[in-house]
Amino acid sequence: MTLLVLGLVLFLGIHSLSIVARPTRDRLAARLGVTTFKLAYSVVALVGFVLLIVGYGEARLDPTVLYAPPEWTRHLTMLLMLIVFPGFFSTYFPGRLSDVLKHPTLVAVKAWALAHLLVNGTLAAVVLFGSFLAWAVVDRISAKRRPLPSAAPTFPRRAWNDAIVVIGGLAAYLAFALWLHPAWIGVAVMGG
The missing domain is CATH 1.10.287 (Helix Hairpins)
Structure with missing residues (x-):
């Protein structure tokens, strides 16, 4: 720890x-x-x-188990994770979705952390995902009060960026859920 x-x-x-x-x-x-x-x-x-x-x-x-998440939280986690990959993509492909999210990376981090807190009841998981969730909330509140940082490198704003965000984000979501999460993390997301 x-x-x-x-x-x-x-x-x-x-x-x-x-x-x-x-x-x-x-x-x-x-x-x-x-x-x-x-x-x-x-x-x-x-x-x-x-x-x-x-x-x-x-x-x-x-592991030190703090709570045992109910089975239905897996479904809610899968739903929340649908926000994560398009959120990250919209950071770099500005469009209407990034405008709506305002701080898309922070939205993605909050959704990712909350989703994982719902299905992981160990002390280490609460420390890890709880820390990221708390940091993202504090950073979002702080962002309202500080000058904007120099912009991260992004692709030019184009009409089709929102399509790239949705299609690319969903493709990354499926790749991670079906193959990468089990391979890298050792935990099956779907069907396991």
């Missing part, structure tokens, strides 16, 4: 600089240079991500 918590502190901590210390973040970026700052930011995020994956994997070997 220690690696999981350390990974979360690094990963969510570096992603929280804009929330809690925007002026410090900006000064650090100016002092180091934007490229060096982004490289350091990426390294910290990557190390945190690896640690939280390894830590969660280790915690799954000897």
Whole structure:
């Protein structure tokens, strides 16, 4: 559990600089240079991500069960996950859907975390998914009060971007649900 918590502190901590210390973040970026700052930011995020994956994997070997989710939550989880992949896609393919979602990545993270809290009742799952859910809620509230960051690289705004978001998002959803989740996570999503 220690690696999981350390990974979360690094990963969510570096992603929280804009929330809690925007002026410090900006000064650090100016002092180091934007490229060096982004490289350091990426390294910290990557190390945190690896640690939280390894830590969660280790915690799954000897789980502490907090609650036993009812079977019907699997269906609600599948429904919530339908939001996740199109949400991520709409971050990079601006269109009407990204306008509606306003902060599509945060919407996707919140849906992903809530969906996984519904079907995972272990302490490690609550720590992992609860942390991501809380972070995304705080980041969304904070986004209303801080200046907009420089825009992430996106594809040009086009009329067909919404179709790309929906079709690509649903294709990614099916690929992950049918093949990637069982292969990478070791948990069958459909029929298991």
